[in-house]
Structure formats: C-alpha cells, structure tokens
Amino acid sequence: AQTVTQSQPEMSVQEAETVTLSCTYDTSESDYYLFWYKQPPSRQMILVIRQEAYKQQNATENRFSVNFQKAAKSFSLKISDSQLGDAAMYFCAYRSGETSGSRLTFGEGTQLTVNP
Amino acid sequence: DADVTQTPRNRITKTGKRIMLECSQTKGHDRMYWYRQDPGLGLQLIYYSFDVKDINKGEISDGYSVSRQAQAKFSLSLESAIPNQTALYFCATSDSGQVKWQPQHFGDGTRLSIL
Numbered sequence: 001a002q003t004v005t006q007s008q009p010e011m012s013v014q015e016a017e018t019v020t021l022s023c024t025y026d027t028s029e030s031d032y033y034l035f036w037y038k039q040p041p042s043r044q045m046i047l048v049i050r051q052e053a054y055k056q057q058n059a060t061e062n063r064f065s066v067n068f069q070k071a072a073k074s075f076s077l078k079i080s081d082s083q084l085g086d087a088a089m090y091f092c093a094y095r096s097g098e099t100s101g102s103r104l105t106f107g108e109g110t111q112l113t114v115n116p
Numbered sequence: 117d118a119d120v121t122q123t124p125r126n127r128i129t130k131t132g133k134r135i136m137l138e139c140s141q142t143k144g145h146d147r148m149y150w151y152r153q154d155p156g157l158g159l160q161l162i163y164y165s166f167d168v169k170d171i172n173k174g175e176i177s178d179g180y181s182v183s184r185q186a187q188a189k190f191s192l193s194l195e196s197a198i199p200n201q202t203a204l205y206f207c208a209t210s211d212s213g214q215v216k217w218q219p220q221h222f223g224d225g226t227r228l229s230i231l
Contacts, residue, residue, distance in 0.1 A: 003213065004158075006158075035219055042224075043204065043224060043225045043227075044222070044224055044225075045206065045208075045222035045225075047219045050219060085231070089153065091159065091162055102147060102210045102212070103149065103161055103164055103174070104149075104159070104161070104208075104220060105161075106151075106158035106159040107158050108156055108157060108158045109156075109158050
C-alpha cells in the first residue's frame with residue numbers, strides 16, 4: 001500500500017517570502033500522480049498543483065512550484081512571494097496510475113501561517 | 117451553483133442515532149468517493165463507487181455504509197453514531213473517461229459532531 005508523509009505539522013512564513021512544504025511518499029509503482037491541495041478556513045479542497053511521475057520537469061503554477069525527486073520519493077511544494085491568502089492547510093496526495101480506480105492517499109497535512 | 121453539493125453542511129447529533137450524509141453532483145462524473153478528515157491524519161477513504169452497481173470499501177469503512185442511488189447521488193450512513201466518528205466528511209468525484217492526472221473534485225464538506 002502507498003503511504004504519504006508530511007513531516008511538518010505547522011509552518012510559518014513572512015508575507016512576500018518563500019516557503020517550502022515537504023512531502024515524501026512510499027510506493028513500488030512506476031506510474032502515479034502527485035497532487036498538492038489547499039484547504040483554507042472555508043474548508044474547501046482546492047487543487048494547487050499536480051505532477052505526473054513520468055515527467056521529469058517540475059510542475060509550476062504561477063507562484064507555486066514543486067521539486068519532484070522521483071528516486072528519493074520526495075514531492076515538495078514551494079510557494080514564492082507568499083500572500084496572506086496562502087494561509088491554509090496543505091495536503092499532499094498520491095494517486096496510482098496502475099491499480100484500478102483513482103483513489104487518493106493523503107498526507108497528514110501542513111498548516112501554513114502567513115505573517116504580515 | 118456548486119458542482120459537488122454536500123448536505124448538511126454541519127450536523128450535531130447524539131450517540132446511537134442513525135445519520136445520513138448526502139452528496140450530489142452535476143459534473144456527470146461516474147466515480148464518487150467519501151473521505152473522512154481528522155486533525156493530524158489528513159483525509160482517509162471510507163468508500164468509493166465506480167458506478168451505480170460498483171461500490172468498494174476504503175481504508176476505514178467499519179461503522180459506515182453507503183448507497184449510490186443514481187450516478188449523481190452517493191450517500192453515506194452511520195447506522196449508530198459514536199463520538200469517535202466526529203469529523204469532517206468530504207464527498208469527491210472523478211471521471212474515468214478523463215486522463216489520469218485529472219484531479220478529484222470535492223464538495224465543501226459536512227462537519228459532523230456526535231455527542
């Protein structure tokens with residue numbers, strides 16, 4: 001079974017600074033997909049960024065980028081120029097590309113605080 | 117209007133009561149999921165359904181049951197609620213016809229408190 005670990009329960013960053021959230025995962029599969037979801041206080045689950053395991057290039061979405069290290073099974077999220085609206089719980093998630101279904105396995109989450 | 121609608125948004129009830137959480141979607145997706153969120157544990161899969169006649173247990177199905185009444189509707193039941201089922205519950209959908217990297221789409225969650 002796959003597992004996802006987020007070792008930082010809480011992180012804080014100053015507004016306009018850069019912060020990196022860590023995620024590691026364990027799998028024996030070669031075909032899979034990784035996601036970062038954001039959960040603000042409104043408790044919506046909002047997709048931030050996604051990465052296909054077969055792609056070597058790191059995904060980027062505006063101020064959000066990932067550092068995908070397949071051999072190390074690491075998938076960290078970098079938030080540049082942090083804004084107050086980035087304050088939220090962030091979840092890393094894994095989806096198998098091989099086994100049936102499209103179920104997600106989530107990490108424990110990292111609570112990000114942005115200080116003005 | 118939201119694509120994935122969960123009702124109720126919040127619910128407080130007593131131990132031993134039967135509770136149903138409902139989820140409906142207008143996205144036309146064939147796959148639906150129920151997750152439970154607890155502090156420090158992330159989201160855990162309770163049940164998932166690939167179509168009306170295909171329902172599967174997830175990681176933490178004990179104490180829960182589901183019904184897929186139609187492609188657009190997937191309900192979660194707690195037959196006899198207990199306090200440790202107090203949590204935030206999410207419904208999600210996805211489309212088997214889409215490419216694999218398409219994300220799941222989540223409802224806004226139901227916060228359930230069992231006294």
